[in-house]
Amino acid sequence: MALNKVWVYAETNGDKVTTATLELLTKAREIATTVEAIYAGTAGDAVATQVGEYGATTLYVVDPGATLPGQTAATAIASLVGQHSPDAVLFVQSYDGRDAMARVSVKLDRPVLTNGFTLTGDDKLTFGTAIFGGTVLVDAQYTDASVALIGVRPKSFTAEASGGAAAAVVAVETGDAGRAAEATVLERFEEEQTGPKLEEAAVVVSGGRGIGAAENYKPLVEELAKLLKGAFGASRAIVDAGWVPYALQVGQTGKTVKPKLYVALGISGATQHMVGMKNSDNIVAINKDGEAPIFGIADLGIVGDVHKVVPALIDAIKAKS
């Protein structure tokens, strides 16, 4: 038996619904009879079309103005839950998603289950997460029947359209968010992005401390990524060292990626890094230490110096094209 009604907090980049949101809608469709979405922003109609394609029939829209959208959405979600009693509200474990789920949890005095990556329906929702760097899987359930608040890591499910019509837009009042509404966005800065997005690329090439220096990132990691029409990423070690921006970090505290091919250059394979990439279809690792843990999950491992192997590889690929 499926759940009756599951909601998804929908997030966007500009007018485009994020892939992680579409993943949640796809899962929601599988476990519930009715899927609805909540969105805080001004692109309601565009969002209604996109979430409709992934199975949502209603889109509740709240205008956050210049406030942080997650915080404002929380006020709306909490009052909507009171009116419509969904079985569950799913949030992406993102920046705004965490703001939203945290505040909803307090407003409804409901614990929130975070970092989920499996969800099964039936008449009771079972939530699965991974601990200890993804080595141990834990399933949990609420002990009572009230609404489930769930945070899910991106890439946990595959987004598949259902071809549904645009969701019916229902505008809802912002409600009184109290002093939370004081947080005002003054300006937005987009970091320049070339090539495909890290979370969406079919190929990801990441560099770690083993590349030796900041200036080696471009000729080794970026260059190889470009040749493979992929995105480039990094381990936290080189983000903390200031070699590359945080937006490139893959792992527990960075992005989760699941490309067809992940190439790790000079990365040891700490559990916190592997959490973010070990579900890639194929993994190639180049590391000069034959004992590096990354080799334990690599489909192809080259024990060697990135400064020798990678330039030769780049030349060979160039020669072929």
Next chain:
Amino acid sequence: MHVAVCVKQIPDPAVPGALNADHSLKREGKLILDESDSYGVEMALQLVSAAGDGEVTLISMAPNGEVSGLRTALAMGAAKAVLATDPALAGTDALGTAKVLAKCIERAGGVDLVLAATESSDGYTGTVPAQVAELLGWPALTFAKHVEIADGKVTIQRQTETGYDVVQASLPLVVSVTAGVVEPRYPSFKGIMAAKNKPVDQCTAADLGLGDQVGWSGARQSITNVEQAPARQAGEKFEDDGTGFEKVVTFLETLKVI
């Protein structure tokens, strides 16, 4: 300015984790200051010193009376600590933790600013700071990679998927900071000696008026299954003899990536 910093004391992350029979995290042995929180402590010390007056109070919850992580942060320069500690706190989830921390912040009194890390190393729910803010009825500026205070207003650079937003609100409020926002100082020998005598105000869940809202019952969830994740099989490994790149080329060709 009175800045409260939430600091979590956690088992050494270098030691592989294990679960107790009741599925709670094994927290035997010494707990240490979560490295993620060292950034909040440093940020607080810098903000107080820039303000010219005030002090830094640490806020922590740990079931077993642990203070060694707090001593590290006191040695960095925090003035005092409030520690909620009580066996009844074992199994407390993020919401329960936030309730405890919010009560401790009220207990500290006259707090203008609360700092926390965006996520803890062992729990990493990333929800506690915004939950604390909601409980206190304050704004939260989350995921800050840069923080400034002027004229009673806090302005941060908030990490986003594609860059950052500049976000502002007035004190009092909660800010969660990312790793790397500042460079944490090492405690000096003098700091370590002084930390031994700094006050740690210990209180129980009952002292905070939170008897049944914490611990396993407050978490209102049960663990239904625990199992080892299927291990990914390692594939082939080659020592590079100058031809390693050819192996990669062949592999990329079979994947049709090139």
